[in-house]
Amino acid sequence: MARRLALLLLGAVLGAVFSVRAQVPAGVAPRPPSRAIYPTQTIPLRFDHSRHLRLGGMTCQRCHTNAHTSDNVGDRLTPTEGTCLPCHAIDRGEPLRQRAPTARCDGCHEGWDPSRPLRVERVQVPAANLRFSHRAHASRGVPCERCHAVRGVGLATRLELPRMESCLGCHRPGGAPDACATCHLQRADGTLETRFAEGWLNPPAWMPGLHHDADFWVDHRASAARDASRCAVCHREDECTDCHDGRVRDRRTHPNDYVTLHVPDARLQGDRCGSCHRVASFCQQCHQRLGVSEGASTSARIFGRVHPPAREWVDPPVTARHHGAEARRSLTTCVSCHAEGDCVRCxxxxxxxxxxxxxxxxxxxxxxxxxxxxxxxxxxxxxxxxxxxxxxxx
Amino acid sequence: MTRRRGAFFAALGAGALQASTARAFEGQVRAETAAQAWQVRGPSGAPVLSLRRLTQTLSLGAWQRPEDPRGAVWTVRARLRIDSDFGGACDASGERCLGELERSRTADFAPLFARRAVDLPFAYIDAQGLLRRAVDLRVGRQFVVDPLGFFVFDGARVQLHLGARARVELYGGLETRTGFPLSSGRFERDGLQRADRAGWDPTLAPNVQDRAQAGAAGLAVTLTPTRALHARATWRRVWTRDGTAEEKLGGSVELQTGAYSLVTAEAVYSVPHNTVGNLSVGLEYAPPERASWGVELSRFRPTFDATSLWASFWTDPTDDLRGRLELPLGARWTLVASALARRYALGETAPDRGVPADRDAFAGGGGLGLLHRRSRAEGSLRARAETGGAGSRGGLDLTASWWARPGRIRLDGGASLWAVEDALRDTRMVSVAVLVGAMVRLGRVAEVSFNLEEDTNPVVGARLRATGILRLLGPF
Structure with a gap:
């Protein structure tokens, strides 16, 4: 029966694997980048990269003049009005005059108001939360379009900024430096910075085994066990010991009034309790002090009933309410109150x-x-x- | 031996020379003081523990990044913790308090209780990328986290990178154990009660073992032959004067089967117990911004310290089928669900001494939660019910947080309603709890939080629990 059940479940898992595989589209579907890396931009402009790139002799550097020498993500690399002037005969004194190519303010500036001709909405492109040097890449002959695919794009936005998948094409073992901190910001203790104004930096969905979903704080055991060095990139040991050797109750795993309610939870999830509590010391200490434990001091011993009556708990036959059955089912629970000597007696x-x-x-x-x-x-x-x-x- | 030691120091020296071209150390100090006060009452009403606990931690992290990104990175990390318990244990009337710490009053003495515990959870120096990034070295008190579980020891760990696809880890030293200065023994294997028995009368608390040093050695091999496959095999042995306390072999595999799907497997074998303690296989599917889910089938059998009596006791395995789902409902709402079906394989072991084989027992449960997040507020409502395992419980938890001043002042609240049935004690109970709290950030270096919790149930009546935490953070 047990084997049949196991085979059935294994079949279900394998079936799910292949059905999932069949659903996955070829390649990674396009999606917006993380706001933690590229914060929200405001670009109130009309612009068409594809149209400009179709013009003869147009290069990226013609407009993004200082991009190839930039060493800092904080550098402003978007063109200013002065960059456009050689081609667009902009005249602030005649903002509505028709020319080709366009020279009107509203030719580029969305929402421009003729009644306030010298006021345009500001372009806001916050610096990416990364370490990056355009100079280092340009000097190695990396063409702009390898990272910025703007040839068929109108206005380039956050969507056209490079994703980590593409960076890893070169930054891989044996290639360009592949440590996470090559690009990601670090805290002063060497771990990666993960908290930003627009959210937390979590591993991307395509990075296997690291998906931080809403319940990851309770389900991360297997992921950490498979390779804790991945966790250590962003997390310090403090964060482990805060819970796993914690002295302050974590309310996410221990809802209100947990001290009173922990008994059935400990019996059902005893293996999980062990991830943060050593039963023969943490549990025993409190049980001894409260007089619950067999090894408690005699002054503290309670004489109320903790177990079922002796005729069920100790005497034969062995039923589900017998201590033998309970010990076989959850010996850890026994160890939370009993020491070896208690069992040796019988x-x-x-x-x-x-x-x-x-x-x-x-x-x-x-x-x-x-x-x-x-x-x-x-x-x-x-x-x-x-x-x-x-x-x-x- | 001398030659080996010479090679070791040569490696260290090479690392140090590499580091000499590096920038100065950057560092961070964190200090946390947590004050807690609450009461716990035993099931019969007495005694009452009035717990007043002050926990202070001081963490230090410093690192040095080289100018050359291929150079070695040196890191120092340490954490010191002082846990002081000012509480008392008194009878229900409060007229008499137990002398829990006085060994002369054997009737009152609580052998595992310490008024003040000072420990060093970790403290190490780490060098990553020595010898042209081929060797990592860590010396000091350190953690190992792998399929065999948490392990803390004082010693050295060397990691050899064999190309980009394999690494070998070797470690050895003394396990951090109960009863020694600056040790908590939290991650010691379960089973034995230990303390520093120096000065104790031999007849006092005979179940409590004296402290004992334990040697430890381990080996792990990690392979990533392709980006889609990650495998790890690991072995660890811990021994004391009483013999081998632990010897385990473990392995884990994760295989990416699609852009967002992953198959995992894990097994742990205990050599002294001659049994597989953990066995699991799982599947995860986690596409971005769509429903993600996972299922896991696992078998678990508890294994105890092999020098303890419990190691030879009859334990039956439990088989779990767990599932979880996270479903985004628009930009602000998320639905989370989980389910567990458990079989206690009590009927699996054949009787050979006239003991009748029991029928399997089953347990199950599940949870459902609705999470809401806005720019200044977040909240959750979670329901959970479980039955089997000699009891059942079900309840609701509501939590809410609101940033009264974004990034500066946060107000917290919560309420719980739980019903619990203890099948072994034939008791039923309903518990109601409410919580209010706040967190205030004082500039970039300090954060203060506190909360008050009122619990009401038939066992303890109404009880108040208060927690206040001060966190300080600063570079140096």
Whole structure:
């Protein structure tokens, strides 16, 4: 039954893989770039790159005069009125005069108001949140259009700015420097800056295994385990220890009144609790102080009922409310209150004055050798003769 | 040995020479002081823990980037934490308080409780890109995060980059463990209670083990033969005077099967337990600005410190099928959903001693959430219900935040309503909680936040929880 279920689920997963693959379009679909990298621009202009580039002898550098010498993303590289003047006979004294090519203010400036002829809406192109040198690229002979595909474009906007996928064509292992910090801004401690005025910088969707969705803070374990060096590019260890060794409760994982409500959660998700709490110290410490734990000081011990009545919890038969079944299901929960000695009392052999009730799984004798070779200490808590054990354990 | 040590120092020297052409160190200091006050009452009503906790952390990060982007990058990172507990444990009437720290009062003594804990979660020097970017070296107290779980040790880790497609990691040292100065032991394997028993009467708290050093060694190989495939194999062994505490082999693979789809797999094998502790396979599909989802099928069996008694106890595996969905509903709204189906494979082990095989048990649950985000505000409403696992719970959480002054002052609020059933204690309970809070940024270097939470339920009645945090951040 179990195998059939596993095969069914595996089939479903594989089916999903191939169905997903079939849906994925060839290549990466065009989409707006991150506002964290390229903040929102305001370009109230009429302009057609494709039309200009069709003119004979037109080059990018003709209008973007200082682009090839720029070392800083903060440099203003968009053309000014003076750049247009050699071709467009702009005359501020006659802003409405028809000429070819256009010289009227509203030929280029959207929303220009003839009643306030010297006022135009400002072009705002904030600096990208990157480190970038046009000079370094131009000096290596990288043509502008390799990064800025504007030949068929009218007004170039954020959409025409280069994406990381295209950068990685050259910035790859064995090629141009490929460290993230080659282009991305860093904090003073060496990690990447991820908080910007227009949002957080998250890994792009095409970067496998790093998709930071809304519940990533609770589902990131597998991604981090597969390669934590990827996380370390942006995150410091502080951010790990704030939660995973935390001293201040994280309300996202522990909703209000969690101290009172944690019991069924710990039984159901005990494996997840272990990612932040060491059961035999964190849980035990509080349980001992509150008198819940078997090892609590006698003054603090509570005498109310924590477990089902002894006739169900301790005596046979083994039902779902028996401690044996609960231990098999969630031994971690037992360890949150009990120490080894509590179990040895009954589970030790008769020779060690215990009850002789074996806590081992069926077939344990056939494979206990590995545990015995690792450490005889726990074995000798219940058994007397280590040599006899070594003979019995394979 | 001498030759090996010589090679090590030669490598360090080469790195140092490379770094000599670099710029000066840049650095950042972070300090955080968190004050918390709340009460916890045991299920029978007494004693009441009045917790007054002050946690101070100081983090330092400094790094040096070379002029040449192919040069070595040196980084220093450290964090110091002082956790002080001023609270007390008193009976319900408050007339008598326990002497939890006095070993002479054995009836009151709480062996694992420490009034003040000072620890150093990490402190290391790291050099990346030594010897023409072929070697990374980290020395000090450091983390390892991999399929085998968190691990913290004092020692050295060397990473060798074998071309662009493979790297090998070797590490060794002493595990950071409970009972030693500046150690928290948080990431020690579970199972044993430990403390520094120096000066304790041997008959006092016999279940608490004395501190013990543990050696550790590990190896990991990471392969990225293509951009679509990432694989990692890892091994770690930890040993003490009592024997091998842990020896695990693990592996993980992620395979990009399409532009936005990914298949993952992970397995961890425990050598002393002779069992697979973790096994999982998953699929993620995460296109930009459209519905993203993931499913994971996993098997989990808890494994404990191999020197503890629990390592030999009968535990049955649990099989989980988890799913999650995130669906953007326009620019401001997002729907999130998750589901879990769990099987406790209690019937899987064949009886050999007349113990009847149990039938499998099942548990399941799911959650649904609606998230809203605006430029100055965000909020969420999440519902969750789970049953099985000897209990059930279900509830609603509402949270809201509003920037009264963008980037400077934020107001927070929340409310919860949860119903819980404990099948082993035959109890049912409804809990209501409300929370108010605020955060104020003082310039670029300081941030103050506080919140007050009022919890009401039949066990503790009404209780107030207060938290205040001061964060300071500055370059040097």
């Amino acid at each position: 589970h030790a052999t008769l020779e060690r004055a215990g009850g002789g009730f074996s806590p081992h799984p069926p077939g344990f004798a056939a494979r206990c050798g590995a545990l015995l070779r690792a450490s005889a200490r726990p074995c000798l808590a219940c058994h007397e003769d280590a040599e006899a054990l070594a003979r019995r354990c394979r």
